[in-house]
Amino acid sequence: MSKRVDWEKIRLYVITAQDAHPGKSVTDVMEQTLIGGAGMLQLRNKTGSRSEVLEQARALRVLTRRYGVPFIVNDYPDIALEVDADGVHLGQDDMSIKEARALLGDDKMIGISTHCAEHAIEAEREGADYIGVGPVFPTNTKPGKAAVTTAYVAEAASLVSIPFVAIGGITTDNADAVISAGAKRLCAVSAIVGSEDPAAVCRELLYKLTAADRAEESSNANAIANERETSGHKAEENVTLSLNGSSYQTRSATLDCLLAELGQRDKRLVAEVDGEIVPRSRWQETTLADGLRIELIQFVGGG
Numbered sequence: 001m002s003k004r005v006d007w008e009k010i011r012l013y014v015i016t017a018q019d020a021h022p023g024k025s026v027t028d029v030m031e032q033t034l035i036g037g038a039g040m041l042q043l044r045n046k047t048g049s050r051s052e053v054l055e056q057a058r059a060l061r062v063l064t065r066r067y068g069v070p071f072i073v074n075d076y077p078d079i080a081l082e083v084d085a086d087g088v089h090l091g092q093d094d095m096s097i098k099e100a101r102a103l104l105g106d107d108k109m110i111g112i113s114t115h116c117a118e119h120a121i122e123a124e125r126e127g128a129d130y131i132g133v134g135p136v137f138p139t140n141t142k143p144g145k146a147a148v149t150t151a152y153v154a155e156a157a158s159l160v161s162i163p164f165v166a167i168g169g170i171t172t173d174n175a176d177a178v179i180s181a182g183a184k185r186l187c188a189v190s191a192i193v194g195s196e197d198p199a200a201v202c203r204e205l206l207y208k209l210t211a212a213d214r215a216e217e218s219s220n221a222n223a224i225a226n227e228r229e230t231s232g233h234k235a236e237e238n239v240t241l242s243l244n245g246s247s248y249q250t251r252s253a254t255l256d257c258l259l260a261e262l263g264q265r266d267k268r269l270v271a272e273v274d275g276e277i278v279p280r281s282r283w284q285e286t287t288l289a290d291g292l293r294i295e296l297i298q299f300v301g302g303g
């Protein structure tokens with residue numbers, strides 16, 4: 001599996017914590033998470049010797065291949081290479097993304113922890129494949145680390161285009177707040193691997209994510225229907241536009257409606273129609289017509 005993984009399938013990322021499940025092996029617990037629907041696994045072993053980490057990495061590589069999910073090694077790019085993992089996860093104080101890329105090549109994923117908007121923007125600019133956004137809540141897995149709150153989750157959702165996973169103190173009790181803030185992917189450790197039934201916790205977190213998807217789809221569909229009604233644009237009329245240089249057919253009546261259809265309405269972006277920027281406040285009144293040239297420019301931020 002190369003780094004060109006299907007991020008649509010990765011909603012729940014689970015990290016090992018062997019101290020959280022005394023008497024049960026890391027591979028058995030992680031297999032339970034895969035049975036529950038985990039879409040990506042990470043080996044995180046902060047206390048073992050290199051040979052112990054290598055042995056666990058080998059076992060998890062075999063397991064994740066069986067389930068067809070990406071496998072990431074925390075802290076050890078060399079072990080990631082040795083076991084042919086899908087990538088490595090770096091912290092802010094670890095080697096740079098550039099150094100890791102030189103070591104691992106283009107085919108491996110590089111993820112990095114971020115704790116503020118500046119980290120997120122820099123990570124994207126430096127070529128990270130995904131970022132961790134956290135710790136959202138205080139957590140004993142990372143004691144003493146200040147929580148960034150759901151405010152940073154919302155910020156990350158509008159600032160970066162690469163996938164991000166919210167992490168830190170996430171449980172089935174608070175996941176809804178994290179998802180409402182804009183997280184499409186969750187990452188959890190103790191709430192899952194420390195539970196009596198890791199598969200059940202995974203299923204519950206995934207259920208919350210997919211319920212939020214359904215709610216968003218239905219609210220977008222309602223917005224589209226409402227706007228068609230208010231603009232008098234008949235549903236069966238197709239409009240052919242140029243959208244970022246490609247021909248695009250839509251039944252949306254307005255620019256606002258089109259952005260909802262594209263799932264872009266809540267993103268930070270600039271919309272241009274026939275070369276002129278249309279401020280967000282005028283999206284609803286901007287009606288679409290055949291031949292309009294629409295450019296959507298994603299705001300990335302930073303220098």
Ligand SMILES: Cc1ncc(COP(=O)(O)OP(=O)(O)O)c(N)n1
Nearest residue numbers: 074075089090091092113132167187
């Ligand atoms: C997905 C994800 N996000 C954040 C971290 C934390 O990594 P790091 O900051 O390097 O801290 P340690 O995990 O090494 O203590 C992570 N591992 N995974």
Ligand SMILES: Cc1nc(C(=O)O)sc1CCOP(=O)(O)O
Nearest residue numbers: 113134135139141168169189190
């Ligand atoms: C390992 C780690 N890194 C974090 C970060 O924000 O960078 S939070 C975290 C711990 C996540 O574990 P739990 O789900 O048990 O809170």
Ligand SMILES: [Mg+2]
Nearest residue numbers: 074075090091
């Ligand atoms: Mg680390």
